[in-house]
Amino acid sequence: MEALAGKLALVTGASSGIGRETAKLFAQNGAALVLVARRRQALDALSRRGGGSLIFVSSFVGYSAGLPNMAAYVASKAGLIGLTQALASEFGGQGIRVNALLPGGTDTPMGREAANSVEARAWVEGLHALKRLARPEEIALSALYQASDASSFTTGTALLADGGVSISRS
Template sequence: MTARTSGPILVTGGSSGIGAAVARLSVARGWPVVITYRSQQAAAAALVAELRDAGGEAHALAADVAKEGDVVRLFAEVDARFPGRPLAGLVNSAGIGGRHGPVGTFTGEDLAALWATNVTGTIIASREAVARFSRSGAGAIVNVSSMAATIGGRPGASAYAASKAAVDTFTVGLAKEVAARGIRVNAVRPGFTDTAMTRRVTDDPAALAAIAATIPANRIATAEEVARPIVWLLSDEASFVTGARLDVSGGGFVIGGRPLEA
């Protein structure tokens, strides 16, 4: 990003995890950042204070991306905070894991909540961003998907995997729709990553070892390792990259254990 550096990067779900790592790296590049939170107000405020102490321009706004009205209000607030400085990028990082278990345990309410956040929220936020990018003639969207989309998820996560597969498909379709307007749309598909959402596993050494054994790199990712390619995709260094789904997964999955040594 060069001429667009004065405009903000909006990171949904940016108060922790991958979104927070994206915010830190964006500020390090000199980009203004707006993060959103649904319930983690204290964490969002602490991150904003950290980013400002580092010399960055950062704001936190409350929004539930599962609610269209919240998303519309969010973008209007970003416009109001940056008059004359058009939005430069959107990272759709907000997401939920939803209920895990056999398909027979899911209710319509479970699925509606999962879809509203992971899929509908991503599409509505992208809609609002595209409207602004179309006026400015440039912009980049990065959707945070998951490697679960490629294999149907780990056991018990089929609905979550389906929601991320929908994000993948939307990414490609939207990229084709808006490319001629100077708008790029890509997805990053992380493998198992150390975040608050996965802390139940990462705090259990046996469970963590079992997960690591299914990854060719034999370890899980840090949030920053996923954030770095997201920030690259936002930048002008990726100016001819659109419609891509970038796997950030340590080599993907090896079901049944570690690969044989060469």
């Protein structure tokens, strides 16, 4: 049985990293997809289907932590959480669930650009309670939970899938 059969999922950032892996996993699980990304050529490379839940990928940054020199990023990710709550409230009566996914450090092209040396990567990994970065597929699995019927009574939430970075102080 496909966990997302009959569901529609809007996946933003679907041309690479977490968004791409989420789109692929959702398609494998029967979802109809609406894909959004900035890089049209990479987006066009993704195997089209159909599906059903709205999930914004935000971040622990702007929710449980602030980092210096990242004001625009923090503001945009925090804004997604507010948008998630507003849309969940507006559309819940129509059976539309809206949630946010808040990953920690993830081994993506963007993550590699931000932590672009062995030392920087080790520092970022050390921030996490699990002492490593997530693989994009791991974050996609959390998105699958949010989109599936397993979370049928979940809306307006911000799900941390952050490897414990939001609670780690070591």
